[in-house]
Every structure is written in C-alpha cells, then in structure tokens.
C-alpha cells in the first residue's frame with residue numbers, strides 16, 4: 227500500500243512537470259493534468275502545418291514554445307515549391323516538393339524569431355520575393 231501511493235504521487239508530479247512551461251493557459255491549470263495517460267506524447271512532436279501556394283507560405287502557429295516540432299508542408303500550388311526554416315543562425319531545408327506533394331522538417335527551436343520561406347527560383351521568378359515568406363516566434 228505504501229509503495230502504491232508513493233508511485234501515484236510520483237507519477238502525478240511527473241505529469242505536472244511534463245506539462246509545465248508549455249501549458250500556461252489558465253483554463254488548463256484547473257484540470258491539473260490528472261487524466262493524462264501518455265505524459266509526453268502530446269508535447270514533444272507537435273505538428274505545424276505549412277501550406278505552400280502561389281505566392282504564400284502559411285505557418286499554422288505564429289507562436290510556439292521552445293522544443294522539437296514537425297513542420298509538415300503541403301504544396302497546394304501548381305508549381306514546384308520547397309521550404310526552408312531559418313533562425314538563430316540555423317537552417318533546415320526541404321527537397322523540392324512537386325504540386326500535391328508533402329515534406330516534413332523536424333527542427334529543434336530555441337527562443338527567437340524564425341523565417342519560413344520558399345527557396346525556389348524558376349521561370350516565375352524568386353518565390354521568396356514574390357511573397358512566399360513568413361515568420362513565427364518561439365517564446
């Protein structure tokens with residue numbers, strides 16, 4: 227009996243610790259993470275959608291917490307695109323993505339502002355200069 231309650235207290239403490247820092251909305255605080263069966267599953271590999279088209283790049287979350295993310299790009303346009311994430315002196319770059327194709331980058335992000343853009347230049351011109359660029363913040 228003693229071991230069991232000790233273990234329960236320990237896993238509760240772990241669940242709270244796992245959520246600290248990424249879950250600071252007041253609404254979630256009242257639930258105290260009591261019913262979270264998989265402690266790290268939802269925090270560590272959040273997917274951020276990055277639709278690409280002529281001529282824009284959208285990042286589905288403008289503000290994220292530090293950590294590792296899957297940036298999942300979908301080429302919704304009619305030309306080949308690609309995407310590159312740059313910030314804090316680091317960069318991650320996808321291969322060219324044909325129309326209808328997808329690509330995923332998995333950067334580990336630290337505090338700062340990052341730029342996401344299309345590095346392709348073709349007969350249409352420089353895609354970044356045509357508007358395929360956006361930014362997001364890690365805070």
Ligand SMILES: [Cu+2]
Pocket residue numbers: 306307308344345346353354358
């Ligand atoms: Cu492009």
